[in-house]
Structure formats: structure tokens, C-alpha cells
Amino acid sequence: MQPRRPTRQVTIGDERVGLVKVGGGLFGTTPAPVSVQTMTTGYTYDVDACVAEINRLTAAGAEIVRVAVPEKKDTDALRQIIPQVRVPIVADVHFHFQRALEAVESGVHKIRLNPGNIQDRAHVIDVIQACKARNVPIRVGVNEGSIIERRDKQLRLKELGQFFSDNRRGYLLAIMITKLEEYLDIFYEQGFYDIVISAKSMDPVTVIEAYTEISKRFDHPLHLGVTHAGPKETGCIRSVVALGTLLASGVGDTIRISYASDAQYEVEDGLELLYSLALRERKGAELIACPTCGRIQVDLITLVQDVRKHVSPKIDLPIKLAVMGCIVNGPGEAEGADVAVFAGDRRGIIYVQGEKVANVPEEQILERLLAECLAFQDKVKRGEARLGEKTVQIIPPDPIGELGSGWETIAKKQAGGATPLTVGKS
Numbered sequence: 001m002q003p004r005r006p007t008r009q010v011t012i013g014d015e016r017v018g019l020v021k022v023g024g025g026l027f028g029t030t031p032a033p034v035s036v037q038t039m040t041t042g043y044t045y046d047v048d049a050c051v052a053e054i055n056r057l058t059a060a061g062a063e064i065v066r067v068a069v070p071e072k073k074d075t076d077a078l079r080q081i082i083p084q085v086r087v088p089i090v091a092d093v094h095f096h097f098q099r100a101l102e103a104v105e106s107g108v109h110k111i112r113l114n115p116g117n118i119q120d121r122a123h124v125i126d127v128i129q130a131c132k133a134r135n136v137p138i139r140v141g142v143n144e145g146s147i148i149e150r151r152d153k154q155l156r157l158k159e160l161g162q163f164f165s166d167n168r169r170g171y172l173l174a175i176m177i178t179k180l181e182e183y184l185d186i187f188y189e190q191g192f193y194d195i196v197i198s199a200k201s202m203d204p205v206t207v208i209e210a211y212t213e214i215s216k217r218f219d220h221p222l223h224l225g226v227t228h229a230g231p232k233e234t235g236c237i238r239s240v241v242a243l244g245t246l247l248a249s250g251v252g253d254t255i256r257i258s259y260a261s262d263a264q265y266e267v268e269d270g271l272e273l274l275y276s277l278a279l280r281e282r283k284g285a286e287l288i289a290c291p292t293c294g295r296i297q298v299d300l301i302t303l304v305q306d307v308r309k310h311v312s313p314k315i316d317l318p319i320k321l322a323v324m325g326c327i328v329n330g331p332g333e334a335e336g337a338d339v340a341v342f343a344g345d346r347r348g349i350i351y352v353q354g355e356k357v358a359n360v361p362e363e364q365i366l367e368r369l370l371a372e373c374l375a376f377q378d379k380v381k382r383g384e385a386r387l388g389e390k391t392v393q394i395i396p397p398d399p400i401g402e403l404g405s406g407w408e409t410i411a412k413k414q415a416g417g418a419t420p421l422t423v424g425k426s
Ligand code: SF4
Pocket: 290, 291, 292, 293, 294, 295, 296, 324, 325, 326, 327, 328, 329, 330, 333
């Protein structure tokens, strides 16, 4: 992991919804944790539905939420939406600079402008001045999909001609950076530096190259994202490969994962990415689960999904919870777990920090696991236990014999007899 790239810091929000700092490290500021943002999928003018979606995304962990404002009824709706939410709201503005002015009037906390479709210098200056008067930051987002000229046919033909020339990616980067530089010059002329930059593409390699280049040229915080990433199943890979690479190299201050799916998945996966790179302190359970194989004797995949659905939401401490299919690889894979279940022949043995607390039939595993997790969480909160502190030690044939998962067969192959299998810190 490379150190975070220092940037100017931008603050989004207000006292009521909370202030989210993005970037930092320059001019005496401390770098803020990388934040996770998302965008609503419903119509902004449908106030009740929009508020409900924003609040659901906030509960899932979104720290900034963007909404589309294609029409005046959307920017009008912001006046009713903002007082009912507890997260900074960003207005996503395209084509009509008036939407940005209206959104600022409605109390929005940040504006996103697209240089690809709001180009009139006077209009851009109007938006900058409105934002400056209210301390509203602006994200300048140069998306691959909208960066090529659309209105001026001559210019469009010229740009497209170069785009399809021998070096598609190189040309795209050049045009993204050139347009960004030209656009930002207007901001600098107006003395406006509350800027976040994004340069998204559907191609993860272009995303990596574009942000890497931009990080060398500008000192503004960067909003990372792979645009049009597709459904969650494949979009996850596209997003994580690009954003993970950039974040590991110290580039990126706020992220949005985009899926053609419920935005809650964007938030959950964005947080998991940051936890995985140790860029954020984990909130809630860390679920470890084996992939299952031909040794499995319980319905582990359903059990893991049930644990995710029913146990994880009730845990607010970073408890390591291992759900393992059998004793063969379970101990190694569950290393360091605070709470672990090892399944066998239609049964599961549950350990809490080294102590075997239950041996239950398959249908009772979920309920008992939940009870043990909650009891352990209470103990930690009362100061009677510490996360990741103790050793889980499993000595065959216990619990293999208890589980009935083939100890005799394993024992025959073990010339030296029982060897302790150790899980956790020794
Ligand atoms: S823990 Fe057991 S069931 Fe799960 S993948 Fe490993 S060997 Fe297979």
C-alpha cells in the first residue's frame, strides 16, 4: 500500500446532516478517511420515495448521496427532501446550468457538473459564483461517455475521428485531461478551489490510467468510479479491480461503485473494499466462510446467507465470525475468528474465543450462533472480553468424532495420531 496522495481538503454538508471531509493533507489539513457514496435510483421529485431511499442508503453506510435533478420539479423537491435526511446531498447536474443554481437555492450540499454538457463559460461562472456564496463544493466529472463533443457537428467529427484512430485509450486520456484543464481554469480565475474531480470510464484500465495521470496534475481530491459497470455480479469485478488498484497506490479520496442494481449493494461493496484495504476501520461483523466442497455435510451456502441476513445486521463491533463447512480446512481458514462454527454431519460445533460453547443440530446452528454472537458482543462492550484476543484450539478427535465427519478415516491416515489444530493467535 502506498501512502495517500495529499490533496486540498473539501468539506461537504452542514451541522445538521454532518460534515464529511474529502481528501486532505495539504495546507495543514489531516487526510480524511476515504468516504463511500452512492446515488439514488428513483425520481427525486417523488419526495417520500426519495427520502425513504436516501435514509435506507444512509443506514447501509452511505456517507454522501447524489440525486438526479433533470427537471425543476426535482430541484424544487430538494427543499422538502434535505430537511428529512441525515447525509450530505449532491445534485447531479447535466445540460441545464439552471438546475445547479436552483439546487444551490434549495440548500443542496454539493453540485456535480459535467464539462461534456455544461460548457458555456458564462453559465459555468454563474454556477461557480452561486456555490462560492454558499460554500457549496463542485465535483467536475469528465465521463468517457459524455466527453466527446455532441452539439458542434464539425468538432464532433474531428474528435470522433481521433478517438477511433490508432491509440483509442491514449487519445481519450488526452481529451479528458485537456477538457478538465480548460474547465478548471474557469474555476481558478474565479478563485474557486472547493473542487473534487472524477474521470470515469466503463473500461477499468482507462479508469486506472486516467486517475493516475490526473493525480499527477491536480491537487484536488479525487472521486473514483467505474461508470456503466453493469450488473452487480460483473460490475463488482470491474469496479474493485480499478478502484482497488488506485486506492492501493494512494490515489482516491471518495468512491462510488455503480451497479445496475439496488444502490445499497454499491454502499455495502464500497465499504467492504475500503475495509479490505484497511483504509477504514470495520464497523460490524467480518464474515469468513468456506467455499464448500465435496466434504460438506450441511447446507452451508444457505447458512452463510442466513448469517449475513440475520446475524451480521445485529453486530456493530468488528467481530470475526467464521462459518466453516468442516474440520479439515476450517481451522486454518478461520484463523483469528472470535466466533466460529464448524459443521459436520448435519451438526455444528460453535466456539467463542477458544471455548466450545455448543454442539447443535443443523437446524439450530443459526439461532445459536446469533445468541452466542450477541452474548459475546455484550461481553466486549462490558469490557469482559477483547476482540481477537484468545486462541481457538481444536484437538482431534474432538470435535471431529462428535461431528461424525469421518474421523476414523482421517485417523487411519495419520501415522502419528492426533495433532492439535490451532485457530487464532497463539
Ligand atoms: S472447510 Fe471443509 S467443506 Fe469447507 S471448503 Fe474447506 S474442506 Fe471443504
